[in-house]
Amino acid sequence: MLEEPQKKAIQKAYSTFLTSKKLKARPGQKQMIAEIARALGEIKADGEGRRISDPAVSVIEAGTGTGKTVGYVIPAVVMAQASKKRLVISTATVTLQEQIISKDLPDVILKSGLKFSFTLAKGRGRYACVSKLDRVLQEEQSTASLMDMFAAEGYSLEQDESSLKLYQTMLEDFASSKWKGDRDSWPDALEDQQWRMITTDHAQCSGRRCGYFSQCPFYKARGDLESADVIVTNHDLVLADLALGGGAILPDPKDCIFVFDEGHHLPDKAIDHFACHGRLKGTASWLEKGSKYLQKTLGQNALPGDLGEQLEKLMPEFDDLVNHLGHTRTMLHSLATFEPRMQGDMQVAVHRFPEGIVPDEVRQQAEILKAGFSKSSGMLEKVAKELNDAMDGGVPGIDRWQAEQLYPEIGAMQMRLENQFQLWLTYTHPDPEGEPPSARWLKWSEGPFGEELEVFSSPILSSSTLWQTLWNPGYASIVTSATLTALGSFNRFRMRSGVPSESKTIVVPSPFQHQLAAQLVVPDMLSEPRQSEEHTEELIEIMPGLMESQRGTLVLFSSRKQMNDVFYGLDNSWRKKVLLQDDYSRQELLKLHKKNIDDGKVSVLFGLASLAEGIDLPGEYCEHVVIAKIPFSVPDDPVESALSDWLEAQGRNPFMEITVPDAAIKLVQACGRLLRTEQDIGKITLLDRRVVTARYGRMILDSLPPFRRNIEYAVL
Structure with missing residues (x-):
C-alpha cells in the first residue's frame, strides 16, 4: 500500500x-x-x-x-x-x-x-577507444589486419589521408578536453567506417589492464552510473x-x-536483439584471413608455452571450418527453394524453413559447425585469458605492450566465433514443445562482394x-x-x-479535443490500393488539390515505389514544393521544411514509415496529413510469416490477430503527426476506401482518435 x-x-x-x-x-x-x-x-x-x-x-x-x-x-x-x-x-x-x-x-x-x-548511459560503441585511436595514428595500418578479416562482411576500411587527419584532430581535442570522446559530441558527421576503426566492444576491451584506462571515455561515463x-x-x-x-x-x-x-x-x-545471423562466404573469408593473421603473428612474435601452441592449433581448426562452410553452402543451395523478392534496390531470394524445422541433413551439418566454432572459440578464450594475465605481467616472455597489441584482435575473433556458435546452436536445438518456434531462413543475394548465402534464426515472439x-x-x-x-x-x-x-x-485520457481540432476525411475514390497502378494514377490526379489548401502538409506512403511514382507524376510546379524523403537526411529534411514554412512558402513532405512516428511538426508546420493507404506490413517478412503459421496451426486467425492490429497501430501513429499541441488544428485525409468497404475497416476506423469524420460517397 x-x-x-x-x-x-x-x-x-x-x-x-x-x-x-x-x-x-x-x-x-x-x-x-x-x-x-x-x-x-x-x-x-x-x-x-x-x-x-x-x-x-x-x-x-x-x-x-x-x-x-x-x-x-x-x-x-x-x-x-x-x-x-x-x-x-x-x-x-x-x-x-x-x-x-x-x-x-x-x-x-x-x-x-x-x-x-541523473546521467546518460550509452553503449560502448558510442565511445572512442583511446588505445585504438593512438595505434591508428602511430602505425596507420595497425588495425588493418583485424578489419581486413571482416571486409567480406560488407564494408571496406582502408585508411586515407583525410581519415588520419580526422583522427589526429580527435586525439588533440580529447587531450585538451575539447572533446569528451563520444560520437554524439563530435561536432561533425562521421562516416560509420571511420568510426568503426576507433571504437571497440567488450570482447576487444582489456578494461583496467589497458594503459589508457584512466583516460577512457567509456569507463569515465561508467563511473557516473555508479552514483x-x-x-x-x-x-x-x-x-x-x-x-x-x-x-x-x-x-x-x-x-x-x-x-x-x-x-x-x-x-x-x-x-532483433536475440536473433542470430551469419554469412557463409563472408565467414569463410575472414576465417581464412584469420588463419593468415595468426601465422603472421607467430612469425613476428616468439610466444611462449601454451599461448604459441594454442595459436598454432587454431589454424587447422579454421581451415576445417572453411571446408565445412563450403560444404554447407553447396548443400543448402541444393535443398532450398528460393523465392525472389526486392530488398530496397537489390534483388534477393529467400527460403524459409516451414515451422522453423530444418531437414535432418541441415541439422547434422549444423552440429559439425556448432562443435567446430565452439572448439575454436574456447581455444581463443584461453588465449585471451593468457593475454589478460600478460598485461598484468603474469606471463614470462610476453611484455605488456605485446599483449595489449594482440588482445583486441584475439577478442574480436573470439566474439565472432561465439556468434557463429550461437547461430548454429539454434539450428541443432529443437524448439521447446508448446512454445512458439523460432523462425529459420536463408537469403541469397549478389552484391559488391559477389554472391552470398546468409543464414538466419530468430525468435518470433x-x-x-x-x-x-x-x-x-x-x-x-x-x-x-x-x-x-x-x-x-x-x-x-x-x-x-x-x-x-x-x-x-x-x-x-488525452488532453486534445480531437473532434474540435481535426477532421478525418475519406474521399470517394475510383480505385483501391490493391489496384496499385490505378491507385497511383488517381493519387497523382488528386494530390495537387490536397496539397494546396494548407502551407504545411505531410504525405505518408507505405511504398517507396508509389512515393516516387506520385512525385515524378506531378507537374514541375508542384515538384518544386515537395521535399522527398530519399533526397535528404531526416534532420535536414525537417530543417528545410520548417524554413520553407517560416519563409511563407508552401512546403510538402513526401515520406515513408519513418516519418509516421517520432517527428514533431507543431502548428503550421503540419496542418494536413495525407495517408496514401492503410499501412499493412509487407507479408513476406520471415519472422511475421513464421508467427502467422504458428497461429494458424492453433486454429487462430493471423490476419485478425496480427495484420489488422499492426496496421491499426501504424495508422494511429501516422495520424498522431497532426496534433502536437493543444492549440493545433488540421485535417487528415486517408486515400484508402477499405476502411469503409472491408469487413475489418470499421474496426480500424474506430481505433483512431475521435476526429470529426467526413466520409464521402459518390452521388448517384
Whole structure:
C-alpha cells in the first residue's frame, strides 16, 4: 500500500511543478501519476529490499500531450528513493533520450523541488577507444589486419589521408578536453567506417589492464552510473545488459525501477536483439584471413608455452571450418527453394524453413559447425585469458605492450566465433514443445562482394525472453507509449511482450479535443490500393488539390515505389514544393521544411514509415496529413510469416490477430503527426476506401482518435 509520506511527497512535487510552470493539472497526467505511485506502493519487499510479491509491471497508454515524462518521473523518483532503488528510463529513439536529458529532467528538478542526480548511459560503441585511436595514428595500418578479416562482411576500411587527419584532430581535442570522446559530441558527421576503426566492444576491451584506462571515455561515463539516482538509456542497451545476465552495464534488475518510454518498440527490439545471423562466404573469408593473421603473428612474435601452441592449433581448426562452410553452402543451395523478392534496390531470394524445422541433413551439418566454432572459440578464450594475465605481467616472455597489441584482435575473433556458435546452436536445438518456434531462413543475394548465402534464426515472439530477463527478475517495470493498444485492446502487446497476466493495463485520457481540432476525411475514390497502378494514377490526379489548401502538409506512403511514382507524376510546379524523403537526411529534411514554412512558402513532405512516428511538426508546420493507404506490413517478412503459421496451426486467425492490429497501430501513429499541441488544428485525409468497404475497416476506423469524420460517397 502507498504510504503517507511518499503520497504527500508526490502530491507536493506535482503541485509545486504545476505552480512553477503556471499550468493546470491534466487529467491524464494526474491519473498516470496516481497509477504509477499505487503500483509501486503495492510492491512487497523483504528486509534486504528484494521484491517478494508478484512481478510488478504496469502498462500505460498515454497519448500525445499527456505529459508522459512528468507523469512517470515524479512518482517513480519518489518511490525509487524511498525503496533505495535506481530509476532507469529507457527510450527507443535518440531524439526522446536527448529531450529527457537536456530538457525534461532539469525542468523537473528546477520546478518540482525534488532532488536527484541523473546521467546518460550509452553503449560502448558510442565511445572512442583511446588505445585504438593512438595505434591508428602511430602505425596507420595497425588495425588493418583485424578489419581486413571482416571486409567480406560488407564494408571496406582502408585508411586515407583525410581519415588520419580526422583522427589526429580527435586525439588533440580529447587531450585538451575539447572533446569528451563520444560520437554524439563530435561536432561533425562521421562516416560509420571511420568510426568503426576507433571504437571497440567488450570482447576487444582489456578494461583496467589497458594503459589508457584512466583516460577512457567509456569507463569515465561508467563511473557516473555508479552514483546517479536516474539513468537515461535506450532499449538496445537495456536488452544488451539483460542478455549478459543483468548488472553488467546497468544496475542489477532487482535493484531497478524501469520505465520504458516508447515502449511499443520493446518487443520487436527484443526479437532483433536475440536473433542470430551469419554469412557463409563472408565467414569463410575472414576465417581464412584469420588463419593468415595468426601465422603472421607467430612469425613476428616468439610466444611462449601454451599461448604459441594454442595459436598454432587454431589454424587447422579454421581451415576445417572453411571446408565445412563450403560444404554447407553447396548443400543448402541444393535443398532450398528460393523465392525472389526486392530488398530496397537489390534483388534477393529467400527460403524459409516451414515451422522453423530444418531437414535432418541441415541439422547434422549444423552440429559439425556448432562443435567446430565452439572448439575454436574456447581455444581463443584461453588465449585471451593468457593475454589478460600478460598485461598484468603474469606471463614470462610476453611484455605488456605485446599483449595489449594482440588482445583486441584475439577478442574480436573470439566474439565472432561465439556468434557463429550461437547461430548454429539454434539450428541443432529443437524448439521447446508448446512454445512458439523460432523462425529459420536463408537469403541469397549478389552484391559488391559477389554472391552470398546468409543464414538466419530468430525468435518470433519476445514474450518468454522478456519474462525471464526483465519482468520476473526486475524490481518493477512501467511501460508507456501513445500506441500500446490495437483495435481498443492490449491483447496484441500482451502476446508480443509477455507481460504478466496480472499486470495492470490502462489508457489515460488525452488532453486534445480531437473532434474540435481535426477532421478525418475519406474521399470517394475510383480505385483501391490493391489496384496499385490505378491507385497511383488517381493519387497523382488528386494530390495537387490536397496539397494546396494548407502551407504545411505531410504525405505518408507505405511504398517507396508509389512515393516516387506520385512525385515524378506531378507537374514541375508542384515538384518544386515537395521535399522527398530519399533526397535528404531526416534532420535536414525537417530543417528545410520548417524554413520553407517560416519563409511563407508552401512546403510538402513526401515520406515513408519513418516519418509516421517520432517527428514533431507543431502548428503550421503540419496542418494536413495525407495517408496514401492503410499501412499493412509487407507479408513476406520471415519472422511475421513464421508467427502467422504458428497461429494458424492453433486454429487462430493471423490476419485478425496480427495484420489488422499492426496496421491499426501504424495508422494511429501516422495520424498522431497532426496534433502536437493543444492549440493545433488540421485535417487528415486517408486515400484508402477499405476502411469503409472491408469487413475489418470499421474496426480500424474506430481505433483512431475521435476526429470529426467526413466520409464521402459518390452521388448517384
